[in-house]
Amino acid sequence: MKNLKFKGQNIPNMPWEDRPEGIKSPVWRYSQNPIIKRNPIDKISRIFNSAVIYDEGRYYGIFRAENHSTLPKLHFGISPDGLNWQIESVPLELIDEAGRKNNLYYGYDPRLAKVEDKFYITFCTDFYGPTIGLIETADFKTFVRRENVYIPFNRNGVLFPRRINGNYQILSRPSDNGHTPFGDIFLSESPDLTYWGRHRHVMERGGTGWWQGLKIGAGPNPIETDIGWLLLYHGVTNTCNGYVYSMGGAVLDINQPSKVLYRSKYYLLTPELDYEVAGFVANVVFPCSALLHQDGRMTIYYGAADTYTALAFSRIDLILDFIIENSERVGSDHEIGK
Ligand code: BMA
Numbered sequence: 001m002k003n004l005k006f007k008g009q010n011i012p013n014m015p016w017e018d019r020p021e022g023i024k025s026p027v028w029r030y031s032q033n034p035i036i037k038r039n040p041i042d043k044i045s046r047i048f049n050s051a052v053i054y055d056e057g058r059y060y061g062i063f064r065a066e067n068h069s070t071l072p073k074l075h076f077g078i079s080p081d082g083l084n085w086q087i088e089s090v091p092l093e094l095i096d097e098a099g100r101k102n103n104l105y106y107g108y109d110p111r112l113a114k115v116e117d118k119f120y121i122t123f124c125t126d127f128y129g130p131t132i133g134l135i136e137t138a139d140f141k142t143f144v145r146r147e148n149v150y151i152p153f154n155r156n157g158v159l160f161p162r163r164i165n166g167n168y169q170i171l172s173r174p175s176d177n178g179h180t181p182f183g184d185i186f187l188s189e190s191p192d193l194t195y196w197g198r199h200r201h202v203m204e205r206g207g208t209g210w211w212q213g214l215k216i217g218a219g220p221n222p223i224e225t226d227i228g229w230l231l232l233y234h235g236v237t238n239t240c241n242g243y244v245y246s247m248g249g250a251v252l253d254i255n256q257p258s259k260v261l262y263r264s265k266y267y268l269l270t271p272e273l274d275y276e277v278a279g280f281v282a283n284v285v286f287p288c289s290a291l292l293h294q295d296g297r298m299t300i301y302y303g304a305a306d307t308y309t310a311l312a313f314s315r316i317d318l319i320l321d322f323i324i325e326n327s328e329r330v331g332s333d334h335e336i337g338k
Contacts, residue, residue, distance in 0.1 A: 006225040008294035026322040034308030048303030051112035072108035122157040132157030156217030171218040183215030200258035219287035245284040246270035262327035279305025
């Protein structure tokens with residue numbers, strides 16, 4: 001793809017490896033995966049499905065860490081290079097909007113976005129069942145818990161990195177209280193991050209690939225290009241041995257992101273290597289963050305088998321070409337507002 005315009009960052013030491021000879025896939029794995037292994041810090045057994053951001057020379061991470069109670073909590077970490085992480089051994093301390101202490105019973109599958117001058121963590125939390133929580137921070141020192149975005153049940157809340165048509169925008173996947181055997185991606189918007197509405201359907205499970213036949217959920221925060229928003233997501237299939245989580249890709253309209261322009265019928269990454277096919281939950285590839293360099297290189301952080309944190313690489317032009325070439329027409333034309 002020539003003359004593609006996109007919003008990349010200047011990240012001098014972004015984790016990176018060129019595509020190995022002989023590999024044709026638009027996404028390839030880091031040869032030293034996983035970057036976070038089992039029992040990475042005292043009393044924490046597994047860190048996976050975690051979010052990373054690069055801002056003004058520093059890497060910050062919000063990690064899904066499970067201690068020996070197996071309850072997931074959000075932990076803060078920093079890194080000099082995006083590979084070696086210093087992760088706090090205790091969960092994030094939060095205050096509510098009135099300044100009172102407010103700590104989470106559980107928090108998992110965080111995403112991390114910078115919108116204007118603040119960072120926002122969206123994640124799954126408990127509110128009489130799982131739903132989407134929201135934390136705001138300006139400095140990664142004070143973390144303010146905002147109102148939950150939804151009533152239960154909902155998962156995979158993922159913010160866009162800027163307002164669109166004046167409003168904040170969030171993707172989500174309404175769910176149930178268990179291991180949800182269904183699920184499409186929806187969009188909601190808000191003028192103030194408190195009141196959410198104008199809900200739209202974005203993408204349905206299925207399409208023409210069984211790998212995404214059961215449910216789908218947004219992955220990393222969408223990436224802006226002049227073709228549209230690149231959305232990486234997870235797609236799940238139900239087999240006789242349980243669920244299998246792969247990564248897929250789609251492109252959403254820049255001004256009306258409930259409109260899907262392209263969606264690949266093929267997965268971009270599926271569990272193949274030992275650290276993806278075996279672990280606490282077998283066969284899970286779960287992308288939560290992507291860094292995009294201004295030269296087009298992409299580094300994707302994904303959870304592997306609910307046990308490890310791993311990296312994969314791509315290039316923005318390569319991934320978009322693949323999605324467009326292998327795109328299929330899905331979704332309906334009779335939605336309100338489409
Ligand atoms: C989902 C979430 C993810 C997890 C996946 C596979 O419902 O809980 O955090 O990776 O199941 O276990």
